Amino acid sequence: MQEAGFQALGIDAEYLRVEIPDGDLPAAIPQLRKTGFRGWNCTLPHKEAMFALCKETDATAKEAASVNTVVALESDLRGYSTDADGWEDAVKEAWNLDFRAQRILVLGCGGVGRTLATRLAGKGCRALVLCNRSPEKANRLAKEIQPLAKGSVGVVAWNSPEFGEAMQKTNLFIHATSLGLSSHDPLPLPKTYLRPGLKIYDTVYRKEFTPLVRQARARGAEALDGLGMLLHQGARAFRIWTGKEAPLKDMRRAMEQAAGRSL
Numbered sequence: 008m009q010e011a012g013f014q015a016l017g018i019d020a021e022y023l024r025v026e027i028p029d030g031d032l033p034a035a036i037p038q039l040r041k042t043g044f045r046g047w048n049c050t051l052p053h054k055e056a057m058f059a060l061c062k063e064t065d066a067t068a069k070e071a072a073s074v075n076t077v078v079a080l081e082s083d084l085r086g087y088s089t090d091a092d093g094w095e096d097a098v099k100e101a102w103n104l105d106f107r108a109q110r111i112l113v114l115g116c117g118g119v120g121r122t123l124a125t126r127l128a129g130k131g132c133r134a135l136v137l138c139n140r141s142p143e144k145a146n147r148l149a150k151e152i153q154p155l156a157k158g159s160v161g162v163v164a165w166n167s168p169e170f171g172e173a174m175q176k177t178n179l180f181i182h183a184t185s186l187g188l189s190s191h192d193p194l195p196l197p198k199t200y201l202r203p204g205l206k207i208y209d210t211v212y213r214k215e216f217t218p219l220v221r222q223a224r225a226r227g228a229e230a231l232d233g234l235g236m237l238l239h240q241g242a243r244a245f246r247i248w249t250g251k252e253a254p255l256k257d258m259r260r261a262m263e264q265a266a267g268r269s270l
């Protein structure tokens with residue numbers, strides 16, 4: 008996707024994959040610089056550690072307390088988080104939602120769930136409810152983002168009766184656990200909660216769609232998977248590195264070719 012973008016604009020650059028073990032980031036950064044990297048994306052488990060290593064961070068990184076996009080300046084690193092904006096771009100493109108009218112349940116309060124819940128708290132949605140397998144994470148996050156929210160930020164225990172009640176009132180369900188990465192994973196919620204009129208954004212993506220997206224569509228709900236978010240967070244990173252508008256059509260075509268399907 009990124010290389011298709013570089014090619015479309017005649018930029019002489021490559022986008023390479025480098026695996027760095029957890030905890031090795033401080034030692035790896037001088038190596039990346041020496042190799043000639045002018046910037047990078049980083050993902051699990053490095054986003055929080057990268058935030059701490061960037062001397063400058065913009066508002067999106069501070070909001071998420073994590074960094075997924077880095078510009079390597081002469082002596083420092085400048086960090087950004089394009090996840091929340093990328094997710095918003097994807098949702099806008101598909102559904103053009105007014106968040107203030109939405110009752111939203113976010114399942115999963117790890118890195119991505121935290122980033123999206125923080126952004127949504129500031130959007131003044133009608134209701135925001137959090138849920139996480141380990142409940143203390145959801146409770147902590149709700150307390151942190153409460154000052155940003157218009158109403159109260161609720162918390163329900165995973166697969167409890169309260170979770171079922173909250174699902175009935177929800178218009179937009181955001182799935183942000185890692186369940187679904189494998190086709191053998193169970194659904195993150197009982198399939199009876201998937202109904203017509205419910206919108207589902209699954210941040211996870213797979214070539215042949217996640218079990219959640221497949222089930223949701225079969226039961227008449229509108230469901231998107233995380234490929235749109237991946238495209239748009241990448242397009243925003245492209246803009247940050249190059250200072251140029253991302254050639255979205257070319258990047259989308261490359262991604263769809265790799266995925267073997269359309270978004």
Ligand SMILES: NC(=O)c1ccc[n+]([C@@H]2O[C@H](COP(=O)([O-])OP(=O)(O)OC[C@H]3O[C@@H](n4cnc5c(N)ncnc54)[C@H](OP(=O)(O)O)[C@@H]3O)[C@@H](O)[C@H]2O)c1
Nearest residue numbers: 115116117118119120140141183184185210211233236237
């Ligand atoms: N579309 C995109 O562009 C994009 C970008 C980044 C990530 N993602 C997707 O988002 C997912 C989450 O990423 P992350 O960075 O937030 O990861 P993370 O920080 O490791 O958080 C993982 C989350 O999944 C939950 N979880 C893990 N295994 C579970 C299980 N067996 N049952 C129930 N809950 C489980 C965790 O709950 P506990 O707190 O209880 O452990 C936690 O809430 C990834 O799998 C990835 O596919 C998509």
